[in-house]
Amino acid sequence: MAELTLHDISKKMADIDFVMLQTHTENGQIAARPMSNNQDVEYDGDSWFFITDDTRTFFDVQSNPKVGLSIQGSKSLLGAPGIFISVEGTAEIIRDKAAFKQHWVKDLERWWKDGIDTPGLALLKVHAARIHYWHGEDEGEIKV
Numbered sequence: 001m002a003e004l005t006l007h008d009i010s011k012k013m014a015d016i017d018f019v020m021l022q023t024h025t026e027n028g029q030i031a032a033r034p035m036s037n038n039q040d041v042e043y044d045g046d047s048w049f050f051i052t053d054d055t056r057t058f059f060d061v062q063s064n065p066k067v068g069l070s071i072q073g074s075k076s077l078l079g080a081p082g083i084f085i086s087v088e089g090t091a092e093i094i095r096d097k098a099a100f101k102q103h104w105v106k107d108l109e110r111w112w113k114d115g116i117d118t119p120g121l122a123l124l125k126v127h128a129a130r131i132h133y134w135h136g137e138d139e140g141e142i143k144v
Helices: 005-012 056-063 096-103 105-111
Strands: 018-024 030-036 046-052 066-072 086-095 121-135 137-144
Touching: 005 086, 005 121, 018 056, 030 056, 046 056, 046 086, 046 096, 056 086, 056 121, 066 121, 096 121
Parallel strands: none
Antiparallel strands: 018 030, 018 066, 046 121, 066 086, 086 121, 121 137
């Protein structure tokens, strides 16, 4: 079994756009929703997602910043399943327009027509504490 590094995980995530973000609701339940990383996957243990301050995601993270990400890669050779990645981390809500500019891509205007000047816009930074992966017969964990 080959141990993957954070750099290896980053390379495998390069073609993955959508992930599932899990948060804790006010009732203690777990809520999950798809989030686009906008191909911002020079992965160093931090994931970036745009949200607005009127969403369930925003309120959940504000109440409990412990979150999870579920990521699945495409199929590998001979139709075998691709990589599966589970990230446990802490989310931070960022309201800095300089950070918005750094992570903004034009395609986001589909959802936020005023771009980084959209009222209530926020950037969610998820910093990984632990990454667990399954890739073929290999399985491992990276502590960040």
